[in-house]
Amino acid sequence: MTSDEIEFLPKKYREKRKSHNFQVSRLLLIVVIVAGMSAVLLYQLASLHAVNLQVSALDSQHEKIMQLMQEVERSRAEVAVKRHHAKLQTFLDHPYPKSQIIAAIANPLPTEITITRLQVTVEQLAATSAKPPSEKGKSVPQGHPMVLDLKQLIGEAKAHRCTVEVEGTTDDTSCLYTFLASLHQAEIIESAKIESIDPHQKSDGSEFSNFTAHVKVKRGYLNHFETLVGRTIEAAPLAEGIR
CATH class of the missing domain: 1.20.5 (Single alpha-helices involved in coiled-coils or other helix-helix interfaces)
Incomplete structure:
Protein backbone atom coordinates (compact mmCIF):
# COMPACT_ATOMS: atom_id res chain seq x y z
CA MET A 1 0.00 0.00 0.00
CA HIS A 94 -89.50 70.00 -63.89
CA PRO A 95 -91.57 66.80 -64.24
CA TYR A 96 -90.50 66.87 -67.90
CA PRO A 97 -86.87 68.16 -67.83
CA LYS A 98 -86.79 70.60 -70.72
CA SER A 99 -83.04 70.39 -71.05
CA GLN A 100 -83.30 66.67 -71.81
CA ILE A 101 -86.08 67.22 -74.35
CA ILE A 102 -84.31 70.10 -76.10
CA ALA A 103 -81.06 68.13 -76.16
CA ALA A 104 -82.82 65.19 -77.80
CA ILE A 105 -84.29 67.45 -80.49
CA ALA A 106 -81.53 69.96 -81.16
CA ASN A 107 -78.31 68.04 -80.45
CA PRO A 108 -76.99 67.56 -82.99
CA LEU A 109 -78.98 69.73 -85.38
CA PRO A 110 -78.24 69.43 -89.13
CA THR A 111 -76.76 72.57 -90.66
CA GLU A 112 -79.57 72.62 -93.26
CA ILE A 113 -82.17 73.13 -90.50
CA THR A 114 -82.71 76.19 -88.33
CA ILE A 115 -85.14 76.06 -85.39
CA THR A 116 -86.85 79.35 -84.65
CA ARG A 117 -89.27 78.25 -81.88
CA LEU A 118 -89.68 75.39 -79.44
CA GLN A 119 -92.77 75.16 -77.26
CA VAL A 120 -93.18 72.39 -74.67
CA THR A 121 -96.78 71.67 -73.67
CA VAL A 122 -98.05 69.30 -70.99
CA GLU A 123 -101.73 68.39 -71.17
CA GLN A 124 -104.02 66.24 -69.06
CA LEU A 125 -105.13 63.01 -70.68
CA ALA A 126 -108.72 61.85 -70.53
CA ALA A 127 -109.52 60.29 -67.16
CA THR A 128 -110.19 56.57 -67.15
CA SER A 129 -113.11 54.91 -65.41
CA ALA A 130 -110.91 52.45 -63.58
CA LYS A 131 -111.45 52.45 -59.84
CA PRO A 132 -108.48 52.98 -57.58
CA PRO A 133 -107.31 49.87 -55.79
CA SER A 134 -108.86 49.20 -52.40
CA GLU A 135 -106.80 50.19 -49.40
CA LYS A 136 -108.00 47.15 -47.45
CA GLY A 137 -105.36 44.47 -47.32
CA LYS A 138 -102.92 46.61 -49.28
CA SER A 139 -99.33 46.26 -48.08
CA VAL A 140 -97.60 49.39 -46.87
CA PRO A 141 -94.81 50.34 -49.31
CA GLN A 142 -91.31 50.23 -47.89
CA GLY A 143 -88.55 52.76 -48.52
CA HIS A 144 -87.49 56.32 -47.84
CA PRO A 145 -90.47 58.73 -47.72
CA MET A 146 -88.95 60.95 -50.42
CA VAL A 147 -88.46 57.94 -52.71
CA LEU A 148 -92.07 56.87 -52.16
CA ASP A 149 -93.28 60.43 -52.82
CA LEU A 150 -91.28 60.59 -56.06
CA LYS A 151 -92.70 57.27 -57.27
CA GLN A 152 -96.21 58.48 -56.50
CA LEU A 153 -95.63 61.75 -58.36
CA ILE A 154 -94.22 59.88 -61.34
CA GLY A 155 -97.29 57.65 -61.37
CA GLU A 156 -99.59 60.67 -61.25
CA ALA A 157 -97.60 62.46 -63.99
CA LYS A 158 -98.21 59.54 -66.36
CA ALA A 159 -101.73 60.87 -66.75
CA HIS A 160 -100.25 63.81 -68.71
CA ARG A 161 -99.01 64.04 -72.26
CA CYS A 162 -95.97 66.12 -73.12
CA THR A 163 -95.66 67.44 -76.67
CA VAL A 164 -93.18 69.79 -78.32
CA GLU A 165 -94.08 72.10 -81.19
CA VAL A 166 -91.06 72.84 -83.35
CA GLU A 167 -90.97 75.68 -85.87
CA GLY A 168 -88.07 76.44 -88.16
CA THR A 169 -86.68 76.73 -91.67
CA THR A 170 -84.79 74.37 -93.91
CA ASP A 171 -83.01 74.56 -97.24
CA ASP A 172 -83.50 70.82 -97.84
CA THR A 173 -86.85 69.19 -97.09
CA SER A 174 -85.41 65.69 -97.55
CA CYS A 175 -82.92 66.46 -94.80
CA LEU A 176 -85.83 67.55 -92.61
CA TYR A 177 -87.58 64.19 -93.00
CA THR A 178 -84.34 62.37 -92.26
CA PHE A 179 -83.86 64.49 -89.15
CA LEU A 180 -87.36 63.76 -87.84
CA ALA A 181 -86.91 60.07 -88.51
CA SER A 182 -83.71 60.09 -86.47
CA LEU A 183 -85.58 61.54 -83.49
CA HIS A 184 -87.41 58.23 -83.08
CA GLN A 185 -84.12 56.73 -81.90
CA ALA A 186 -83.95 59.10 -78.93
CA GLU A 187 -84.72 57.54 -75.57
CA ILE A 188 -87.47 59.98 -74.65
CA ILE A 189 -89.13 60.59 -78.06
CA GLU A 190 -92.25 58.64 -78.98
CA SER A 191 -92.95 60.20 -82.37
CA ALA A 192 -92.05 63.18 -84.56
CA LYS A 193 -94.00 64.25 -87.61
CA ILE A 194 -94.40 67.20 -89.95
CA GLU A 195 -97.53 69.30 -89.47
CA SER A 196 -96.95 71.78 -92.27
CA ILE A 197 -94.39 72.89 -94.84
CA ASP A 198 -94.57 76.29 -96.50
CA PRO A 199 -92.12 76.72 -99.44
CA HIS A 200 -90.60 80.14 -100.10
CA GLN A 201 -88.04 81.67 -102.41
CA LYS A 202 -85.20 83.96 -101.42
CA SER A 203 -84.26 87.13 -103.28
CA ASP A 204 -81.36 85.29 -104.93
CA GLY A 205 -83.73 82.67 -106.32
CA SER A 206 -82.83 79.86 -103.89
CA GLU A 207 -85.66 78.02 -102.18
CA PHE A 208 -86.31 77.38 -98.52
CA SER A 209 -89.27 76.15 -96.48
CA ASN A 210 -90.83 77.11 -93.20
CA PHE A 211 -92.02 74.07 -91.31
CA THR A 212 -93.92 73.07 -88.21
CA ALA A 213 -93.39 69.69 -86.56
CA HIS A 214 -94.94 68.00 -83.53
CA VAL A 215 -92.86 65.79 -81.24
CA LYS A 216 -94.41 63.54 -78.60
CA VAL A 217 -92.41 62.62 -75.50
CA LYS A 218 -92.73 59.05 -74.26
CA ARG A 219 -94.86 58.64 -71.17
CA GLY A 220 -92.67 55.71 -70.21
CA TYR A 221 -89.76 58.14 -70.08
CA LEU A 222 -90.85 59.00 -66.56
CA ASN A 223 -89.91 55.49 -65.46
CA HIS A 224 -86.28 56.43 -66.18
CA PHE A 225 -86.55 59.84 -64.51
CA GLU A 226 -84.66 58.86 -61.34
CA THR A 227 -81.76 57.34 -63.29
CA LEU A 228 -81.45 60.19 -65.79
CA VAL A 229 -81.80 62.97 -63.25
CA GLY A 230 -79.42 61.13 -60.91
CA ARG A 231 -76.78 61.16 -63.64
CA THR A 232 -77.51 64.84 -64.28
CA ILE A 233 -77.17 65.72 -60.58
CA GLU A 234 -73.84 63.88 -60.36
CA ALA A 235 -72.48 65.63 -63.46
CA ALA A 236 -73.82 69.12 -62.81
CA PRO A 237 -71.77 71.69 -60.83
CA LEU A 238 -73.13 72.37 -57.35
CA ALA A 239 -73.68 76.03 -58.09
CA GLU A 240 -75.88 75.37 -61.11
CA GLY A 241 -79.48 74.26 -61.16
CA ILE A 242 -81.10 71.69 -63.42
CA ARG A 243 -83.39 73.19 -66.00
Whole structure:
Protein backbone atom coordinates (compact mmCIF):
# COMPACT_ATOMS: atom_id res chain seq x y z
CA MET A 1 0.00 0.00 0.00
CA THR A 2 1.41 3.39 -1.01
CA SER A 3 1.28 6.60 0.92
CA ASP A 4 -1.43 7.96 -1.46
CA GLU A 5 -3.71 5.10 -0.55
CA ILE A 6 -3.32 5.58 3.18
CA GLU A 7 -6.43 7.31 4.59
CA PHE A 8 -5.88 8.94 7.95
CA LEU A 9 -9.42 10.41 8.31
CA PRO A 10 -12.02 8.40 10.15
CA LYS A 11 -14.66 6.60 8.13
CA LYS A 12 -17.46 8.52 9.80
CA TYR A 13 -15.89 11.82 8.83
CA ARG A 14 -15.41 10.70 5.25
CA GLU A 15 -19.08 9.69 4.97
CA LYS A 16 -20.14 13.01 6.49
CA ARG A 17 -18.01 14.90 3.96
CA LYS A 18 -19.49 12.93 1.08
CA SER A 19 -22.98 13.67 2.35
CA HIS A 20 -22.13 17.36 2.60
CA ASN A 21 -20.72 17.43 -0.89
CA PHE A 22 -23.85 15.73 -2.18
CA GLN A 23 -26.09 18.25 -0.44
CA VAL A 24 -24.05 21.12 -1.88
CA SER A 25 -24.31 19.63 -5.36
CA ARG A 26 -28.04 19.14 -4.95
CA LEU A 27 -28.44 22.68 -3.66
CA LEU A 28 -26.52 24.04 -6.62
CA LEU A 29 -28.70 22.00 -8.96
CA ILE A 30 -31.82 23.36 -7.30
CA VAL A 31 -30.47 26.89 -7.57
CA VAL A 32 -29.71 26.37 -11.26
CA ILE A 33 -33.19 24.94 -11.86
CA VAL A 34 -34.85 27.78 -9.93
CA ALA A 35 -32.75 30.33 -11.79
CA GLY A 36 -33.68 28.75 -15.13
CA MET A 37 -37.37 28.68 -14.21
CA SER A 38 -37.15 32.29 -13.05
CA ALA A 39 -35.52 33.27 -16.33
CA VAL A 40 -38.27 31.46 -18.28
CA LEU A 41 -40.95 33.07 -16.10
CA LEU A 42 -39.45 36.52 -16.63
CA TYR A 43 -39.32 35.89 -20.37
CA GLN A 44 -42.94 34.76 -20.38
CA LEU A 45 -43.96 37.80 -18.34
CA ALA A 46 -42.11 40.08 -20.75
CA SER A 47 -43.74 38.35 -23.72
CA LEU A 48 -47.15 38.62 -22.05
CA HIS A 49 -46.59 42.31 -21.39
CA ALA A 50 -45.60 42.86 -25.03
CA VAL A 51 -48.72 40.98 -26.17
CA ASN A 52 -50.89 43.05 -23.84
CA LEU A 53 -49.40 46.22 -25.31
CA GLN A 54 -50.13 44.97 -28.84
CA VAL A 55 -53.69 44.04 -27.84
CA SER A 56 -54.20 47.50 -26.34
CA ALA A 57 -52.89 49.12 -29.52
CA LEU A 58 -55.14 46.91 -31.65
CA ASP A 59 -58.14 47.71 -29.44
CA SER A 60 -57.43 51.41 -29.85
CA GLN A 61 -57.11 51.05 -33.64
CA HIS A 62 -60.27 48.93 -33.77
CA GLU A 63 -62.17 51.58 -31.84
CA LYS A 64 -60.93 54.29 -34.21
CA ILE A 65 -61.88 52.17 -37.24
CA MET A 66 -65.35 51.56 -35.84
CA GLN A 67 -65.79 55.30 -35.28
CA LEU A 68 -64.64 56.01 -38.83
CA MET A 69 -67.03 53.37 -40.19
CA GLN A 70 -69.88 54.94 -38.24
CA GLU A 71 -68.97 58.34 -39.65
CA VAL A 72 -68.85 56.88 -43.16
CA GLU A 73 -72.28 55.30 -42.68
CA ARG A 74 -73.68 58.58 -41.39
CA SER A 75 -72.18 60.41 -44.37
CA ARG A 76 -73.64 57.86 -46.77
CA ALA A 77 -77.04 58.23 -45.15
CA GLU A 78 -76.82 62.03 -45.41
CA VAL A 79 -75.77 61.81 -49.07
CA ALA A 80 -78.64 59.40 -49.81
CA VAL A 81 -81.16 61.76 -48.18
CA LYS A 82 -79.78 64.72 -50.13
CA ARG A 83 -79.98 62.75 -53.39
CA HIS A 84 -83.58 61.79 -52.64
CA HIS A 85 -84.36 65.44 -51.86
CA ALA A 86 -82.62 66.66 -55.04
CA LYS A 87 -84.52 64.18 -57.23
CA LEU A 88 -87.84 65.03 -55.62
CA GLN A 89 -87.20 68.78 -55.85
CA THR A 90 -86.10 68.46 -59.48
CA PHE A 91 -89.21 66.52 -60.40
CA LEU A 92 -91.46 69.01 -58.63
CA ASP A 93 -89.83 71.85 -60.57
CA HIS A 94 -89.50 70.00 -63.89
CA PRO A 95 -91.57 66.80 -64.24
CA TYR A 96 -90.50 66.87 -67.90
CA PRO A 97 -86.87 68.16 -67.83
CA LYS A 98 -86.79 70.60 -70.72
CA SER A 99 -83.04 70.39 -71.05
CA GLN A 100 -83.30 66.67 -71.81
CA ILE A 101 -86.08 67.22 -74.35
CA ILE A 102 -84.31 70.10 -76.10
CA ALA A 103 -81.06 68.13 -76.16
CA ALA A 104 -82.82 65.19 -77.80
CA ILE A 105 -84.29 67.45 -80.49
CA ALA A 106 -81.53 69.96 -81.16
CA ASN A 107 -78.31 68.04 -80.45
CA PRO A 108 -76.99 67.56 -82.99
CA LEU A 109 -78.98 69.73 -85.38
CA PRO A 110 -78.24 69.43 -89.13
CA THR A 111 -76.76 72.57 -90.66
CA GLU A 112 -79.57 72.62 -93.26
CA ILE A 113 -82.17 73.13 -90.50
CA THR A 114 -82.71 76.19 -88.33
CA ILE A 115 -85.14 76.06 -85.39
CA THR A 116 -86.85 79.35 -84.65
CA ARG A 117 -89.27 78.25 -81.88
CA LEU A 118 -89.68 75.39 -79.44
CA GLN A 119 -92.77 75.16 -77.26
CA VAL A 120 -93.18 72.39 -74.67
CA THR A 121 -96.78 71.67 -73.67
CA VAL A 122 -98.05 69.30 -70.99
CA GLU A 123 -101.73 68.39 -71.17
CA GLN A 124 -104.02 66.24 -69.06
CA LEU A 125 -105.13 63.01 -70.68
CA ALA A 126 -108.72 61.85 -70.53
CA ALA A 127 -109.52 60.29 -67.16
CA THR A 128 -110.19 56.57 -67.15
CA SER A 129 -113.11 54.91 -65.41
CA ALA A 130 -110.91 52.45 -63.58
CA LYS A 131 -111.45 52.45 -59.84
CA PRO A 132 -108.48 52.98 -57.58
CA PRO A 133 -107.31 49.87 -55.79
CA SER A 134 -108.86 49.20 -52.40
CA GLU A 135 -106.80 50.19 -49.40
CA LYS A 136 -108.00 47.15 -47.45
CA GLY A 137 -105.36 44.47 -47.32
CA LYS A 138 -102.92 46.61 -49.28
CA SER A 139 -99.33 46.26 -48.08
CA VAL A 140 -97.60 49.39 -46.87
CA PRO A 141 -94.81 50.34 -49.31
CA GLN A 142 -91.31 50.23 -47.89
CA GLY A 143 -88.55 52.76 -48.52
CA HIS A 144 -87.49 56.32 -47.84
CA PRO A 145 -90.47 58.73 -47.72
CA MET A 146 -88.95 60.95 -50.42
CA VAL A 147 -88.46 57.94 -52.71
CA LEU A 148 -92.07 56.87 -52.16
CA ASP A 149 -93.28 60.43 -52.82
CA LEU A 150 -91.28 60.59 -56.06
CA LYS A 151 -92.70 57.27 -57.27
CA GLN A 152 -96.21 58.48 -56.50
CA LEU A 153 -95.63 61.75 -58.36
CA ILE A 154 -94.22 59.88 -61.34
CA GLY A 155 -97.29 57.65 -61.37
CA GLU A 156 -99.59 60.67 -61.25
CA ALA A 157 -97.60 62.46 -63.99
CA LYS A 158 -98.21 59.54 -66.36
CA ALA A 159 -101.73 60.87 -66.75
CA HIS A 160 -100.25 63.81 -68.71
CA ARG A 161 -99.01 64.04 -72.26
CA CYS A 162 -95.97 66.12 -73.12
CA THR A 163 -95.66 67.44 -76.67
CA VAL A 164 -93.18 69.79 -78.32
CA GLU A 165 -94.08 72.10 -81.19
CA VAL A 166 -91.06 72.84 -83.35
CA GLU A 167 -90.97 75.68 -85.87
CA GLY A 168 -88.07 76.44 -88.16
CA THR A 169 -86.68 76.73 -91.67
CA THR A 170 -84.79 74.37 -93.91
CA ASP A 171 -83.01 74.56 -97.24
CA ASP A 172 -83.50 70.82 -97.84
CA THR A 173 -86.85 69.19 -97.09
CA SER A 174 -85.41 65.69 -97.55
CA CYS A 175 -82.92 66.46 -94.80
CA LEU A 176 -85.83 67.55 -92.61
CA TYR A 177 -87.58 64.19 -93.00
CA THR A 178 -84.34 62.37 -92.26
CA PHE A 179 -83.86 64.49 -89.15
CA LEU A 180 -87.36 63.76 -87.84
CA ALA A 181 -86.91 60.07 -88.51
CA SER A 182 -83.71 60.09 -86.47
CA LEU A 183 -85.58 61.54 -83.49
CA HIS A 184 -87.41 58.23 -83.08
CA GLN A 185 -84.12 56.73 -81.90
CA ALA A 186 -83.95 59.10 -78.93
CA GLU A 187 -84.72 57.54 -75.57
CA ILE A 188 -87.47 59.98 -74.65
CA ILE A 189 -89.13 60.59 -78.06
CA GLU A 190 -92.25 58.64 -78.98
CA SER A 191 -92.95 60.20 -82.37
CA ALA A 192 -92.05 63.18 -84.56
CA LYS A 193 -94.00 64.25 -87.61
CA ILE A 194 -94.40 67.20 -89.95
CA GLU A 195 -97.53 69.30 -89.47
CA SER A 196 -96.95 71.78 -92.27
CA ILE A 197 -94.39 72.89 -94.84
CA ASP A 198 -94.57 76.29 -96.50
CA PRO A 199 -92.12 76.72 -99.44
CA HIS A 200 -90.60 80.14 -100.10
CA GLN A 201 -88.04 81.67 -102.41
CA LYS A 202 -85.20 83.96 -101.42
CA SER A 203 -84.26 87.13 -103.28
CA ASP A 204 -81.36 85.29 -104.93
CA GLY A 205 -83.73 82.67 -106.32
CA SER A 206 -82.83 79.86 -103.89
CA GLU A 207 -85.66 78.02 -102.18
CA PHE A 208 -86.31 77.38 -98.52
CA SER A 209 -89.27 76.15 -96.48
CA ASN A 210 -90.83 77.11 -93.20
CA PHE A 211 -92.02 74.07 -91.31
CA THR A 212 -93.92 73.07 -88.21
CA ALA A 213 -93.39 69.69 -86.56
CA HIS A 214 -94.94 68.00 -83.53
CA VAL A 215 -92.86 65.79 -81.24
CA LYS A 216 -94.41 63.54 -78.60
CA VAL A 217 -92.41 62.62 -75.50
CA LYS A 218 -92.73 59.05 -74.26
CA ARG A 219 -94.86 58.64 -71.17
CA GLY A 220 -92.67 55.71 -70.21
CA TYR A 221 -89.76 58.14 -70.08
CA LEU A 222 -90.85 59.00 -66.56
CA ASN A 223 -89.91 55.49 -65.46
CA HIS A 224 -86.28 56.43 -66.18
CA PHE A 225 -86.55 59.84 -64.51
CA GLU A 226 -84.66 58.86 -61.34
CA THR A 227 -81.76 57.34 -63.29
CA LEU A 228 -81.45 60.19 -65.79
CA VAL A 229 -81.80 62.97 -63.25
CA GLY A 230 -79.42 61.13 -60.91
CA ARG A 231 -76.78 61.16 -63.64
CA THR A 232 -77.51 64.84 -64.28
CA ILE A 233 -77.17 65.72 -60.58
CA GLU A 234 -73.84 63.88 -60.36
CA ALA A 235 -72.48 65.63 -63.46
CA ALA A 236 -73.82 69.12 -62.81
CA PRO A 237 -71.77 71.69 -60.83
CA LEU A 238 -73.13 72.37 -57.35
CA ALA A 239 -73.68 76.03 -58.09
CA GLU A 240 -75.88 75.37 -61.11
CA GLY A 241 -79.48 74.26 -61.16
CA ILE A 242 -81.10 71.69 -63.42
CA ARG A 243 -83.39 73.19 -66.00
